[in-house]
Amino acid sequence: MELSEALTHDVVGIGFGPSNLSLAIALEELCGTTGEPGPAAAFFERKPSLGWHRGMLLPDAKMQISFLKDLVTFRNPASRFSFVSYLHAKGRLPRFVNNQDFFPTRQEFHDYLEWAQAQLSTPVGYGCEVTGIRPAGDDTAAAPVELLRVEVRGAGLPGGSARLHTRNVVISTGLVPRMPDGVERDERIWHSSEFLDRFREWETERAGEMRRIAVVGAGQSAAEILRFLHDRLPGAMLTAILPPYGYAIADNTPFANEIFDPAAVDDYYYGSDESRDMIWKHHRNTNYSVVDDEVIKSLYERVYGDEVKGRRRVEFLNLARVEGVKRVADETRITVRSLSTDAFRDIDVDVLVCATGYDPMDPAPVLGELDAYCLRDARGRYRVERDYRILTRPELRCGIYLQGGTEHTHGLSSSLLSNLAVRSGEIVNSLLTRQG
Ligand SMILES: Cc1cc2nc3c(=O)[nH]c(=O)nc-3n(C[C@H](O)[C@H](O)[C@H](O)COP(=O)(O)OP(=O)(O)OC[C@H]3O[C@@H](n4cnc5c(N)ncnc54)[C@H](O)[C@@H]3O)c2cc1C
Structure with a gap:
């Protein structure tokens, strides 16, 4: 990526998952129609290439939204970046329709995202992590801040780092993986977000060592991983540890x-x-702590099938919580508490997979010292305007926009794909209107 530190950008996007990809498209589509040069924009993504939950691209895992809730269609049904355009370009449109399924696989959706980003002309710096944002120029506390300085680190940048000036930032750094209290990740204790990468490493180097695996959690990822392990490791004993009595169904009525x-x-x-x-x-x-009915049914079928064959391979510890995890020689010892009897039990496994969910996006680490300009409510949450711009002290004249982390102001879809096309359009319109 060619970076000009001398150029003042109109907007810098931090993180390049579906949210900022959708924003980059909205910028091209909404600003490219006037004949004027569009806003100067740049995006940074710390991964080496575009990747959407690669660790959970399990074979057969399906999207939880319709293909029409893609990067653009709800904002611009005629967009050349739509999922339908993608299918057309790949020559699969008729067969996709014949397949009569609103919900593509996650792998196909990932391919769509890669296809969409390849059509973009907006520069994206991959392998570039934004480490902080600060006011550019005068350091006097009360001086108006007209410009921000975005600090970026990346092996591909000259000298390993860069500083960019911009009038606005759009933060879209995604959900934050959550582990059970007191449990640290290591080579035998994985979070579901890294599952496939870890699994592939083990499968090639030490497949024989994966004999006992525990999966903690009661949501979609937990059930999908359990089903995957059941299929891939016929010789392994699996333990599912879940706080509810059973997996609860996702309401998508x-x-x-x-x-x-x-x-x-x-x-x-x-x-x-x-x-x-x-x-x-x-x-x-x-959406939260629930599982698609198709996954629940297919998992149950497998477990029942084992019973018919007289070989139980999955033990369910329901109404149970992980109270502690420690390493004993090469094994991982999990202490599980039964919520019904309060009894404790230790289980030794080769691998523990924590499908224990995610916390909402937290912009604070990226905001750095700019955080002090951001207003918060009585519960310490960012105050966010309807156009997704954080309310700030008046001396900050620049825009800090959020894509994610707005569950408390904008509702359930904040971290999801459902409203991403419309939200991106709203942010671009806000950028254009406020800039005048
Ligand atoms: C397994 C899984 C499946 C899901 N399936 C669905 C679904 O079917 N439907 C749905 O609506 N939602 C789904 N979700 C919810 C999910 O949040 C959204 O799909 C989507 O990822 C949101 O896009 P995003 O761009 O906001 O965040 P992300 O996709 O998380 O992208 C954020 C990006 O920011 C980058 N980043 C973070 N910090 C920095 C930094 N400092 N500098 C530079 N880059 C940084 C990260 O590397 C990441 O690539 C799923 C979530 C998971 C975990």
Whole structure:
């Protein structure tokens, strides 16, 4: 990537997953129509190439949203970056339709994302981590801040680092993997986000050592990993540790799904605290700690099939929590507490997979000293305007926009793909309007 430290950018995007990819497309589409030169934009992604949850691209794993909720269609159904355009370009459109399935595999969606980014002309710096943002220029605390300095580190950059000036940033650094309290990752203790990479390493180098594996968690990733291990390691004993009695089904029925419609963002944003609480209470089960019915059924079929063959391979420890994990020689010892009897039990495994979910995006590490300009509510959460711009002290004249981390202001779709096309359009319009 060619970087000009002398150039003042209009916008720098931090993180290049689907959210900022969608934003980059919206910038090209919405600004490319005027005939004027578009805003100067650059994006940075710390991974070496575009990658969307590569560690969970399990064979057969399906998308949890319709293919029409792609990077663009809800904002611009005629876009050349749509999933339908992708299918057309790949020569698969008729067969996709014949397949009669709204939900592509995750692998196909990943291929779509790669295809879409290859059509873009906006520069993306891969292998470049943004390490902080600070006011550019005058360091006097009360001086107006008209420009930001974005600090980037990357082996491919001249001298290993760069500093860019910009009027706006859009932070989209994604969900943060969560481990059980007190449990650290190591070569035998994995988070689901790294599952396939770790599994492949073991499969090539020490397959025979994967005899006993425990999977902790009750959500989609936990169930998918258990099903995958059951298929891939017929000789292994698997233990599923889950706090509920059984995997709960994800509600993707039509009325409930309206919670992810673009209009639902206004209902949430302008709603009362009580209505927001009600939305979470009633509709959490559309996405959080739930599993698609197809995955539940196919997993149950496998477990029942084992029983018919007289060989149980999965032990379910339900109503159970991991209380501690320690290394004993080459083994990992998990202490599990039963929530029904309060009894403790130790289990020794070769590998422990923690499918224990994610925390929402946290912009603070990237904001660095700029964080002090950002206003927070009584509960310490960022105050965010409807156009996804953080409310800041008046002396900061630059825009800090969030894609993610706005569950408390914009609702359930904040970390998901559902509303990404419309949200990107709203952010681009805000950038253009506020810039004048
Ligand atoms: C396994 C899995 C499956 C999912 N499936 C669905 C689904 O089917 N439907 C749905 O709606 N949602 C799904 N989700 C939710 C998920 O959050 C969204 O799919 C999507 O990833 C959001 O895109 P994003 O760009 O905001 O974040 P991400 O895809 O997480 O991208 C953020 C990027 O920022 C980069 N980054 C982080 N910090 C820095 C930094 N300091 N400098 C530079 N780069 C940085 C990261 O490397 C990453 O590539 C799924 C989540 C998981 C974990």
